[in-house]
Amino acid sequence: MSMTQYAPIEHSTAQHSSATVVPLRKDAYGRLVAVPRRERARRGDGDRLREEILEAAEYLLARYGHDDAVSIRAVANRVGCTPPAIYLHFEDKTQLLFEVCARRFNELTAAVDLAVESESDPLSKLMAGSKAYIAFGLANPEHYRILFMQKPILTPEQWRGLRASSTAGFNGLEQRCQALQTAGLMGNHNPTTVAIAVWQLSHGVVSLMIAKPSWGWNEVDDTTEHLMGAYLRGLNAEVPSGRVQEP
Amino acid sequence: MSMTQYAPIEHSTAQHSSATVVPLRKDAYGRLVAVPRRERARRGDGDRLREEILEAAEYLLARYGHDDAVSIRAVANRVGCTPPAIYLHFEDKTQLLFEVCARRFNELTAAVDLAVESESDPLSKLMAGSKAYIAFGLANPEHYRILFMQKPILTPEQWRGLRASSTAGFNGLEQRCQALQTAGLMGNHNPTTVAIAVWQLSHGVVSLMIAKPSWGWNEVDDTTEHLMGAYLRGLNAEVPSGRVQEP
């Protein structure tokens, strides 16, 4: 408890001697730790750190699976800079997290679109899209968690932007359902209703697998084929009692 | 910054004068705040506080929608006791949270069972169970979130118990699917496969509504009837191409 444990180390001569130029950092309680400090960016090259911060945040999110793990200090430590440096590139923590999520969201939409384009008939397109959606979620569980399973971060404007982008993704799904109807493969159901159902169904598969990873799930593509397959066939089957039908 | 703001108030004579016996509490920075302090339990009546703690935790969870809101200090404040008092009744925070969730879980199973029993034919039972499951989730979104949407709390034994209880709930669903097969309403599908699908489907509906409350969802029962209805009809429809079928 004597002060000698703190202040003197803080002004250790090691940093001023010509022999040791090892980058040191004090941790929360004054102990010196060696931290690989990155090289300072060149003059017009300031955005390099911005990119490195995003990558580090991305890594921490994926690695530890909770945005709690993405603390300003943790990101700074991984990048090899100091916490205040992050504020040179992002307004606050929320904006940093937002940008990480927005990136992944665009990747999700792109992955789905790519899978859809590789199929030709409307039914296969719908199935392929659902599989790609689910596969993306399983490959990026923590990002999926933040985007679709977490309580929405209540802060401003930006997240509206993300939601608009989400709507864009949904619109694609809606169009694929339209095509299904045009092809006469949907009974007389409302394409939007079907699109929502397909989303809910796909989300159900992927989010439950993410939330309960140790449950004894079947092969994910088999699961999707069973569930989507039966649902889509059911859209064309006549309603037995006339009661089990949407309004 | 003078000490006069802290220590003197701490030993304020107000507490010893005969006129003021108002229960006071210092907040984190020494300011005195009036806190309605509960009456101390009578001699053999110690478990009363335990019950009150559970209720307070339950309330905070439901009110603020995140287990972050259920801090030991917040619970104590709501109950009207001090933080250490909680440790007289619960080993640690994890155990407190566990017990809150376990209660709700049993309620969920009970609600589903009740709904199922009020129907007679296997198909209606399955539909009613799904609706009840979803309704319960929407009525208790934060508990549902913790049970089925959150990263599993990695701590010990206890949560295994909850999972066993979860399995019990799933077994009921599995039996209802068995009955559906016995009634010849399931094609030649595996009842367990169907049970999993029904769970995924129901979870998809409820969890997406919880995660995206401001989306323009349809009436939840209509949604469930559409989705479950089409899926269940699809189980009896022949497979068009022979490709869209589980192995």
Place this chain on the structure above:
DNA sequence: TGTACATCAGTGAACGCGCGTTCACTGATGTAC
């Protein structure tokens, strides 16, 4: 070609806060003699 200077890209130290948990204690209440 040399030097003053603005600017860029950061650093170091601290602020105030809330958290889970521990430890020594206290005061009312029931019980034994």
Place this chain on the structure above:
DNA sequence: TGTACATCAGTGAACGCGCGTTCACTGATGTAC
């Protein structure tokens, strides 16, 4: 019927920690004269 005493049901104060953010500064780098 009265009194010592164990116990129950807590309290008060503190520990060590990590967090987001701010503020004053610094040192290398490019630019103007």
